[in-house]
Amino acid sequence: MTAPLTPPPPPHEQSAHSAWPPPPGGSGHLVGTPDQVAHGTEDQDGPGMKTEVREAAVITVVVALCGVLLGVLWCWLAPRVPVVGEVVDDTWVVYLKDSEGEQSVGVDGTFTLLAAAFGVVSAFVVFLLRRRGGVPLVVALGLGGLLGSLLAWRVGVWLGPAQDVVAHAREVGKGVTFSAPLRLSAKGALLTWSLVGLLVHLGLTALFGPRDPEPLGHGPYGEARP
Numbered sequence: 001m002t003a004p005l006t007p008p009p010p011p012h013e014q015s016a017h018s019a020w021p022p023p024p025g026g027s028g029h030l031v032g033t034p035d036q037v038a039h040g041t042e043d044q045d046g047p048g049m050k051t052e053v054r055e056a057a058v059i060t061v062v063v064a065l066c067g068v069l070l071g072v073l074w075c076w077l078a079p080r081v082p083v084v085g086e087v088v089d090d091t092w093v094v095y096l097k098d099s100e101g102e103q104s105v106g107v108d109g110t111f112t113l114l115a116a117a118f119g120v121v122s123a124f125v126v127f128l129l130r131r132r133g134g135v136p137l138v139v140a141l142g143l144g145g146l147l148g149s150l151l152a153w154r155v156g157v158w159l160g161p162a163q164d165v166v167a168h169a170r171e172v173g174k175g176v177t178f179s180a181p182l183r184l185s186a187k188g189a190l191l192t193w194s195l196v197g198l199l200v201h202l203g204l205t206a207l208f209g210p211r212d213p214e215p216l217g218h219g220p221y222g223e224a225r226p
Contacts, residue, residue: 043077049136056136063122063144064151070118070193071155077114078156079106080179085169094165097177108186111156115149115189119196125198127204141201145193153190 081104106176126141160182162168172178184190 014114024142050194052134052136055130056140059126059137059140060144063141064147066118066122067148067151068155070114070148070152071213072159073114073154074111074152075159075182078110078182079103082177083165083180084175084177087174092166092169093170104185107182108184108189112189112192113186115192116196119145119193120200123197123204132210141197146190147195149190149193153184
């Protein structure tokens with residue numbers, strides 16, 4: 001017998017029907033224009049950085065403006081510190097009526113408790129509006145809480161009793177009890193809003209935030225496992 005004269009096809013020629021099948025799991029290249037690919041990635045990973053920065057700026061302003069309400073509540077709920085004016089050697093002197101009273105501590109404590117409550121509420125609202133979170137959002141929550149505390153401090157002092165205690169003592173008369181101006185002795189209370197807000201937001205994100213999809217595992221021979 002004679003060998004066939006027609007040589008076999010070279011090994012590198014493959015027909016369309018004998019092409020390699022696509023890898024499992026759909027890990028092929030993305031098909032589409034760059035804009036479509038970018039939009040698809042943005043839809044999966046959330047808004048872009050510019051959108052997050054804009055949202056963070058709005059959140060910072062809104063949270064900071066809430067400090068006006070905190071200042072009003074602090075001025076309304078904080079205990080009053082009673083003082084008395086007297087004349088000593090033709091000079092007006094103002095002193096505490098109750099030197100052992102705890103009203104000054106109560107003023108700081110009221111501000112701290114109110115700031116903590118505002119931190120919890122602001123963290124809940126921000127989490128409900130923007131569950132995915134992000135670094136700009138966290139920075140906005142902390143910065144807004146600090147600015148809101150500073151604004152609340154100044155608003156409460158402005159709305160509270162007069163700052164010039166000597167002039168007030170002259171106005172009400174000798175030996176008459178009146179309220180001292182609001183003072184925040186513990187300046188660390190200005191950080192309460194930011195710290196509580198960040199901690200609560202971190203806890204909410206850890207418990208109820210969206211989870212990233214876990215990558216598929218691989219078996220000992222490279223096959224994908226569900």
